[in-house]
Amino acid sequence: MSPNQPGGPGAPGAPTRGAGPGEAQDISQPGAPRAGWVERALREHDEHHEQVPDREQQVLDRIARARRRRPRVREERITMSHGAGGKATATLIEAIFLDAFRNPLLEPLEDAASLTIGGTRIALTTDSYVVSPLFFPGGDIGELAINGTVNDLAVSGATPLYLSAGFILEEGFPVADLTRIAESMRAAAAAAGISVVTGDTKVVQRGKADGCYINTAGVGLLDRDVALGVANAQPGDAIVISGPIGDHGVTIMLARGELDIEADIQSDTAPLNGLVAGLLDAVPGVRAMRDATRGGVATILNEIAKSADVGVLVNEDDIPVRPAVRGAAELLGIDPMYVACEGRLVAVVAGDQADQALAALRTHPLGTQASIIGHVTDGPPGIVHLNTAFGGTRIVDLLVGDPLPRIC
Amino acid sequence: MKFVDEFRDADKAHALAAKIAALCEPGRQYKLMEVCGGHTHTIYKHGLEDYLPESITLVHGPGCPVCVIPMGRVDDAMALASGPDVIMTSFGDMMRVPGSTGSFFDAKAAGTDIRMVYSPLDSLKIARNNPDKRVVFMAIGFETTAPSTAMTIMRAAAENLPNFSVFCNHVTIIPAIKAILDSPDLRLDGFIGPGHVSTVIGCRPYEFIARDYGKPVVTAGFEPLDILQSIYMLMLQLSEGRSEVENQYSRVVPWDGNVTALKVIGETMELRPYFEWRGLGFISHSALKVREKYARFDAELLFDVPGVRVADPKACQCGEVLKGVLKPWECKVFGTACTPETPIGTCMVSPEGACAAYYNFGRMNRRRVKEAVTIEVGRP
Numbered sequence: 001m002s003p004n005q006p007g008g009p010g011a012p013g014a015p016t017r018g019a020g021p022g023e024a025q026d027i028s029q030p031g032a033p034r035a036g037w038v039e040r041a042l043r044e045h046d047e048h049h050e051q052v053p054d055r056e057q058q059v060l061d062r063i064a065r066a067r068r069r070r071p072r073v074r075e076e077r078i079t080m081s082h083g084a085g086g087k088a089t090a091t092l093i094e095a096i097f098l099d100a101f102r103n104p105l106l107e108p109l110e111d112a113a114s115l116t117i118g119g120t121r122i123a124l125t126t127d128s129y130v131v132s133p134l135f136f137p138g139g140d141i142g143e144l145a146i147n148g149t150v151n152d153l154a155v156s157g158a159t160p161l162y163l164s165a166g167f168i169l170e171e172g173f174p175v176a177d178l179t180r181i182a183e184s185m186r187a188a189a190a191a192a193g194i195s196v197v198t199g200d201t202k203v204v205q206r207g208k209a210d211g212c213y214i215n216t217a218g219v220g221l222l223d224r225d226v227a228l229g230v231a232n233a234q235p236g237d238a239i240v241i242s243g244p245i246g247d248h249g250v251t252i253m254l255a256r257g258e259l260d261i262e263a264d265i266q267s268d269t270a271p272l273n274g275l276v277a278g279l280l281d282a283v284p285g286v287r288a289m290r291d292a293t294r295g296g297v298a299t300i301l302n303e304i305a306k307s308a309d310v311g312v313l314v315n316e317d318d319i320p321v322r323p324a325v326r327g328a329a330e331l332l333g334i335d336p337m338y339v340a341c342e343g344r345l346v347a348v349v350a351g352d353q354a355d356q357a358l359a360a361l362r363t364h365p366l367g368t369q370a371s372i373i374g375h376v377t378d379g380p381p382g383i384v385h386l387n388t389a390f391g392g393t394r395i396v397d398l399l400v401g402d403p404l405p406r407i408c
Numbered sequence: 409m410k411f412v413d414e415f416r417d418a419d420k421a422h423a424l425a426a427k428i429a430a431l432c433e434p435g436r437q438y439k440l441m442e443v444c445g446g447h448t449h450t451i452y453k454h455g456l457e458d459y460l461p462e463s464i465t466l467v468h469g470p471g472c473p474v475c476v477i478p479m480g481r482v483d484d485a486m487a488l489a490s491g492p493d494v495i496m497t498s499f500g501d502m503m504r505v506p507g508s509t510g511s512f513f514d515a516k517a518a519g520t521d522i523r524m525v526y527s528p529l530d531s532l533k534i535a536r537n538n539p540d541k542r543v544v545f546m547a548i549g550f551e552t553t554a555p556s557t558a559m560t561i562m563r564a565a566a567e568n569l570p571n572f573s574v575f576c577n578h579v580t581i582i583p584a585i586k587a588i589l590d591s592p593d594l595r596l597d598g599f600i601g602p603g604h605v606s607t608v609i610g611c612r613p614y615e616f617i618a619r620d621y622g623k624p625v626v627t628a629g630f631e632p633l634d635i636l637q638s639i640y641m642l643m644l645q646l647s648e649g650r651s652e653v654e655n656q657y658s659r660v661v662p663w664d665g666n667v668t669a670l671k672v673i674g675e676t677m678e679l680r681p682y683f684e685w686r687g688l689g690f691i692s693h694s695a696l697k698v699r700e701k702y703a704r705f706d707a708e709l710l711f712d713v714p715g716v717r718v719a720d721p722k723a724c725q726c727g728e729v730l731k732g733v734l735k736p737w738e739c740k741v742f743g744t745a746c747t748p749e750t751p752i753g754t755c756m757v758s759p760e761g762a763c764a765a766y767y768n769f770g771r772m773n774r775r776r777v778k779e780a781v782t783i784e785v786g787r788p
Contacts, residue, residue, distance in 0.1 A: 056737055057773050063743035074750055077517040087749050259526060323409050330412060333759070383772065390632045391418035392455020394769040400748040 064382070071095045085295030085340075086399030108229055108307075111290060112156035114222060121222035123158035125149060128215040134177065136255040138247075138266025141214055142181035144342060146188035146196075147271050148293065149218040154273040155289035155345055157228045157280065158220030160192060166200040166215040173211050181212065192271035194218070224280055230300075230348065232287040233308035237376040238354030240347045242275060242361050243268070243369045244320040245297050249339035250328045261331060263324040270343030275364045282360035285350030292344045295399060297373075298337040300346045301384045302398045304376070311379025314396070316389040318373045338399045348376065415631030416454065424636045425459040431643040438464045439595060440642055441732055443585060444602035445472030445760025446630050452769035454632040464639070467594070467732035468762035470584045470688065471602050473549040474501045475730060475754040475761045478686045479718040481577055482507035485546050487714050488575055488707060489520050495538060496522045497531040498546040501758045506751055508718050528560040528574075535564075535572040544707045547576045552604040554578045554696060555669035558676040561698065561705050575707040576698050579683065581605045582613050583694035587685075589621050593733045598642040600635065601627035603657045608673075610665025611655050618651045629657040676702050684717065686754055687727020726753035729762055736766040743767060 071091040081088035098106065105113045112125035129145045146163065153160040165185065169178070189196055196216075247268040254261055272291060280286055290300045297319070305312045321329075321336045329336045343366060349357040354372050361367030379385065384396040432438070442448055448468045451457065457466065470476055486507050489496035496512070503512045503524060516522045521541075525531050528545050535543035547557040557574060564572045581602060588594065601614055606627045614625045624645035628638035638656045645652060655661055676699055683695030698706035707713070720726065723741045728734040736742055736755065746752040748764055755761035759768070 059737045059743065060771060060773060063771065066744045066747075075514065075517070077514070079513050079517045081513065091749075258530075326409050326412075330409075380772070385772065386455075388454045389413075389418070390416045390454040390456070391421050392458040392632075393772070393774065394452060394455045395772050397768050397771075400768075 064380075067382070081400070084399065085293070085299055086338075088400070089295070090398065108231065110156060110229055111152040112158065112218075112220070114156065114227075123153050123156045123220045123222055124217070125152040125156070126215065126217035127152060128213065130210070130213050131252065132210055133252075133255050134181070134211055136267055137251055139269040139342075140181060140184050141212060142184035143188040144267075144269050145214040145216045146185050146192060146194070147269050147342060148291075149216040150192045150194060151272045151291040151293075151343070151345070153218050153220035154271070154276040155228075155291050156220070156222075157224055157226050157276075157289070158222050159277075160194050160218055160220040160273050162197045163189070163194055163216050163218040164198045164200075165196050167202070168209055168213040168215075169201065169203045170209040170211050171203060171206040178212065181214075188271065192273060226280065226284075226286065228286065228288050229307070230288040230290065230304045231307040233304050233310055233348045233376045234287070234350075235310055235376050235378040236351040237287060238349050238351050238357070238372050239301070239304070239312065239314065239374045239376065240349055240354065240357050240361065241292075241297065241319065241371055241373050242272075242345045242347075242367045243343075244322045244325070245292065245341055245344060246321060246325045246329065246336035246339035248342040249296070250325045250336075252340075253332070254328065259332070261328055263328050265322065265324045265328070268341050268343040270366055272343060272345055272366065275361065275366045276345065278364050278367075279347065279357060279360045283349060283353050283357045285353040286347055286357065287350065288348040290346050292341045292346055294340050296336070296338040296340055297344075297346060298335070298384070298396045299398060301374075301396060304348060305384050306382050308376070309381045311377040311381060312374060312384040313377050313379060313387070314374030314384065315387045317387075318371050320369050320371050337396060351375065412631070415629070415633045417633060420633055421459055421636055424633070424640050428459075428464070428636070428640050428643055429461045431640070431647045432461050432463050433647070436463060438597045438643070438646070439467050439732075440464065440598050440600060440639060441467040441469045441588070441596050442600040442628075442635070443469035443471040443581065444600075444604065445469075445475065445758065445762070445765075446604060447600055447602070447628060447635055448472070448762050448765050449760050450630055450632055450635060452765040455769075456632050456635060457770075458774060459636060460639070464643075466600075467596065468729070468736070468765075469599075469732060470588065470685070470730040471550065471581060471605070472730075472755070472758050472760040472762070473553065473579075474505055474758035475726065476579060476584070476685045476688070477502075477505060477548060477577060477754060478684045479506070479508055479720060480684065480716055482511075483509070483718055484713045484715060485575055486510075486512075486515055486520075488544055488711050489515060489522055491542070491711060493541050494521065494711075495534060495541050495543045496520070496546060497525045497528075497534060497543060498522065499526075499548065500524045501760075502546055502548060504751065504757045505754055506757075528557050529563070532560055532564060532567075532569065532572060535569055536567075539571060541571060542710075543572050544711075545572070545574050547574050547578055550579055550581050550602070550605045551608040551669075551673070554673050554677065555608060555666075558669075558672040561676045561702050562672065564705055565702060573705050573707040573710050574698060575713075576677065576696060578677065578696040579685070580679075580694055580696065581609070583691045584685065584688065585614075585617065587688055587691050588731055589617065589623070591731060593728075593731060596623060596732070597646060598624040598626070598651075600638050600642070601625045601653070603627060603629050603634075603661065606655075606657065606661040606665070608666050608669045611653050611661065611663050612665070614653045618653050622651045624651045625653045627653070627655045627657050627661055629660065675699070685730075687720065687725075687730045689727075721752050724753040726755045726763075729753075729755050736763040737771075739763070743771070 071094045112123040134141045150160045251267045361370035531545040626638040626641045677696040679693045680695045682690045682692045725739040751757045755763035
């Protein structure tokens with residue numbers, strides 16, 4: 001195909017389509033007048049047919065520019081999308097919180113901030129837990145509240161040490177449930193080797209909260225000589241995942257009981273500090289780690305591509321997903337790549353140390369199914385490409401809103 | 409995974425792609441329309457276009473339930489939802505569709521009681537549990553979803569539920585296909601027939617396309633190999649000069665459809681004289697309303713529905729995209745003013761919408777990506 005059709009009237013770049021006054025004309029009613037712009041559009045389409053690759057590229061470039069614009073919250077009110085971990089969440093954080101609190105320690109937007117106090121490097125993080133139901137197969141909100149914050153510290157390269165715990169309780173909440181949650185937090189803290197050293201309790205009127213919300217904050221010691229961050233990713237780096245994805249999110253969806261689907265799946269909630277320590281001990285070339293919580297693996301891959309201004313290419317065949325998770329996701333029309341995990345990490349590792357990283361992860365019980373899922377490329381910056389199991393190619397974008405089940 | 413992996417086998421796909429390429433006449437361009445939005449989604453999600461020669465163009469059709477809902481109907485639904493003591497229930501796909509004052513999601517955030525359901529039967533449950541509220545189900549979709557709405561109405565009647573009704577927006581596929589065939593905007597060579605709709609209506613209703621318009625139709629399943637095989641079957645017909653209706657999806661689609669499902673639709677619903685389709689205008693006998701016998705479940709009779717026709721936003725070219733005249737990226741506002749986060753047109757909302765599928769999965773220069781892949785660092 002010749003890139004430029006000889007003598008094409010109007011040449012490239014001049015497709016001004018006059019939107020005539022009869023824009024909303026009905027063209028299907030017999031005898032209804034048809035607006036001339038449809039013919040014009042058609043003619044232009046034919047004229048430019050030979051130049052399609054170029055014109056499409058122009059549109060793609062324009063979109064890429066539009067996506068680099070400063071994010072702005074257009075909604076007048078907070079919707080559920082703002083909490084789903086996808087595009088709306090990112091926009092909210094950048095346009096409102098980063099704008100208000102801007103400082104060099106916050107700006108990298110990593111899972112934990114790296115601080116130096118009196119010559120000691122520490123990591124600080126916080127996270128709130130509002131999961132419903134509070135108790136689910138494989139865990140509960142208490143265990144999640146400990147592991148989630150431990151993991152945010154661990155993937156930042158820190159040794160987690162101390163946590164705070166804040167409770168917002170609804171009037172009428174059973175004390176037996178609270179006891180159960182506290183016991184589960186104690187066990188999780190012991191397993192992760194950390195202590196809960198301070199806390200807070202508030203009770204709100206019935207109907208003002210959903211039983212029990214927990215916030216935990218944590219500090220850890222950055223005692224290794226590594227500076228991790230997704231902005232460090234370089235073309236040629238390998239992307240490694242520590243195990244099968246989507247277990248937690250699908251478990252929660254099913255545990256809500258709205259779907260009438262039963263599956264033998266449980267949450268993957270687990271403390272990752274042991275796994276991380278093993279990886280960092282064995283592999284000096286770890287550039288970044290993230291735990292794949294809200295927004296799933298797809299969100300992390302996009303964060304890597306955007307922060308480091310690189311391309312990312314992953315292979316669908318290499319991404320481990322349990323059959324039960326895959327089955328439920330297929331039924332619901334949801335992509336496991338966007339489903340939350342609570343005990344999985346994604347690591348960016350120097351390409352020549354990928355095998356070492358894989359071996360290190362696989363020696364730990366939480367990493368037996370670790371897999372190299374792809375590479376950082378110098379391909380179109382900021383974009384994640386996926387080689388599908390079917391043998392095609394597509395992009396993997398940030399999620400828009402909550403993953404909505406499809407109609408048919 | 410059984411029943412999935414065998415329909416995504418890359419080796420079989422390569423073999424089919426070679427057979428398809430061999431059927432292409434040199435110098436001839438082929439335009440095949442996949443009618444159903446589910447097919448559009450599959451094509452982009454699996455990167456199926458990578459298997460097709462450049463002379464075959466897939467044109468995305470109007471079979472996306474959310475995409476064809478005109479703005480006025482969304483506004484009507486919004487007016488219904490904001491009525492006193494109303495709980496509006498809707499499929500998830502519908503939640504982001506923009507009306508002239510925002511979407512269901514926006515209304516929900518502002519305090520309107522709108523709930524997402526997975527099945528219309530869930531709406532019945534909500535009605536039973538909230539006897540002091542009036543529960544309305546926003547029914548959308550083609551013949552695929554109409555039977556479940558019909559069953560729900562019949563169950564509500566059997567239970568004598570006084571506080572449940574349906575805002576019926578069901579549409580039928582054949583008049584839409586006919587409108588496209590009659591529109592001189594587009595020259596198509598054949599149709600990848602809708603799979604889910606055909607499980608209900610069967611393949612017989614497409615016979616006029618082959619007979620009167622001389623275009624081959626192959627009813628297709630929703631896995632990528634289903635679609636690739638359907639394209640092969642269409643190309644075979646074209647190369648042999650045939651135009652017939654064939655059924656690739658015979659493991660699910662009976663030739664005469666699902667008689668029981670058709671019966672319950674007929675029991676509870678009847679054709680409207682005309683209905684407005686987004687971007688396509690009014691099409692006669694193209695939609696369903698609740699039958700008089702079940703009038704007590706018809707939200708349009710129970711509530712004051714404004715019924716105002718709202719023109720689509722000027723910049724929006726959903727109509728041209730739905731008819732396949734424009735590719736998604738050829739729309740003036742595609743990807744800049746109109747994105748999945750802030751959709752102007754419906755095609756950018758549903759995962760089955762052509763614009764959303766292209767934006768989310770296909771927003772790339774395939775040739776360049778393929779080049780980049782070949783120079784990619786060798787995998788260990």
